[in-house]
Amino acid sequence: MEDYDVVLLVEQALTPADAAQVRSLHEGLDEPVTYHVLLPLEDAAARIESAMGSISAGEMMASPAAAMSEVDLAAVRRDCEERSSADLRATLEALRAAGAKARGEVVSESPIDALEAKVKAVDGREAIILTRPHVVAEFFHVDWTSRARRKIGVPVLHLLEHENFDEQAGWGEGVTGV
Incomplete structure (x- = not known):
């Protein structure tokens, strides 16, 4: 019997409750389910930019080279x-x-x-995207789920991490209380 392949795109580590919720979506299937998890590499550039943003303007104006030399890019990437x-x-x-x-x-x-x-490599039957709420990106349809729905050609479900189905219901997909 062939597996029912589900590709999960996650923004951060799933909690046991998140994992149980995902698993519950496929409990009644006759074929075995295999989950293929994709977790994007944390963006080192964004972390550096964020760290640089915490340096006051006076420190940057005084010696931008000194501020940049304190950042060990290889160490940030490894981290x-x-x-x-x-x-x-x-x-x-x-x-x-x-x-x-x-x-x-x-x-x-x-x-x-x-x-x-x-999805193409494993002949995925569906994709599930688990993220934190991103209200602005979702409103403008530039979030991962909207982009994936336009691109991959299989059903895409968007779940919010750390919220059960009841907490997500009623407000519309991906919006938790606008």
């Missing part, structure tokens, strides 16, 4: 890779603890391009 790998391991452990067959990878390319490629 991002380690955090992303740890989040992936935690997600796979949570899914397996919920009774799921799961494998995954940290991806460095565009999350939607990675999702499209993985």
